[in-house]
Amino acid sequence: MAATLTMFLTFLVAGVFFLASMASVSILQYFEGKPQITVFFTAKAGKTEAEALDATLRTTGKVSATQFISKEEALTFYREQNKNDPLLLEMVTADILPASLEISASDPKYLSDIVQIVSGSEGVDEVVYQQDVVRSLLAWTNAIRLVGGILALLLAVDSLLIIGTVIAMKVALKRDEIEILTLVGASPFTIRAPFIFEGGLYGFSGAGIASLILIGCIVWIRSYLFSFLSAIPSLRVLLESATSTAFLLSSGIFFAGNILLGFCLGAFGSSIALRRYLR
Secondary structure, three states, X not given: OHHHHHHHHHHHHHHHHHHHHHHHHHHHHHXXXXXXXXXXXXXXXXXXXXXXXXXHHHHHOOEEEEEEEOHHHHHHHHHHHOOOOOHHHHOOOHHHOOOEEEEEEOOHHHHHHHHHHHHOOOOEEEXXXXXXXXXXXXXXXXXXXXXXXXXXXXXXXXXXXXXXXXXXXXXXXXXXXXXXXXXXXXXXXXXXXXXXXXXXXXXXXXXXXXXXXXXXXXXXXXXXXXXXXXXXXXXXXXXXXXOOHHHHHHHHHHHHHHHHXXXXXHHHHHHHHHHHHOO
16 A cells, blocks of 8 residues: 555656646747737838848748738737727727737747847837746746656655565565475566566556546546636647547546556566565
8 A cells, every 4th residue: 555655646746747847838839839029110111121120030040930010900900909999999090000020939048139139120119029928937847847857756766665665575475485486496587577567566556546536637627727728729629628539538648658657667666676685
């Protein structure tokens, strides 16, 4: 029970941080794919200045995509956003709205460099960018990975020690049977295999229970997660339905991967103990 409980806690904590890390990565990739920098041009500037700036940015290799928004397109977006408020639409024309260039960086670390380039370009009136948002997400993702990795590693070492102790006790209790098997010519593998399988079974059971609980919790709070993360396409597909093919496939892969890893971890702990106590 001690060995199985320890493996259960190991995979429960590791699973929580793994799922949180994957969700954070998906959110970060979503924001990275969105335009992080918007350059607004002066009233007299337009497509010519935007094309020149775009060409300059392309040569740096730090930009993944750009999109020019003309005055007319800006007016269309403005009308769509304020269609329920006629008072805001009466006095607004395309002439008073600025043209803009939306820029997506190939990596968040290039945002500052791109801002410096566009700030001094001809015809640029204002530069707006989401550096703080991306940096915060990147910091959270790295923190989740670091803390989760350290906790999972500590619990994994603890699991190996407990399983090794349990198997060592089993070897001591079955010392007479092991000697008899050795005398009748049993191979080392025949003697070690039951202990290795027993250690693997502890890991298999603990990882399986932890995986089922994690999947059950996701199904239980799926509606909340969907309302919170539905803007992320990759997560929306997974959370849209608890019986969807994507969710079932992902859950199956997660469960199978966990129990296989649990079995291997338990068997490895048993092997360490056997190398010490069965020479």
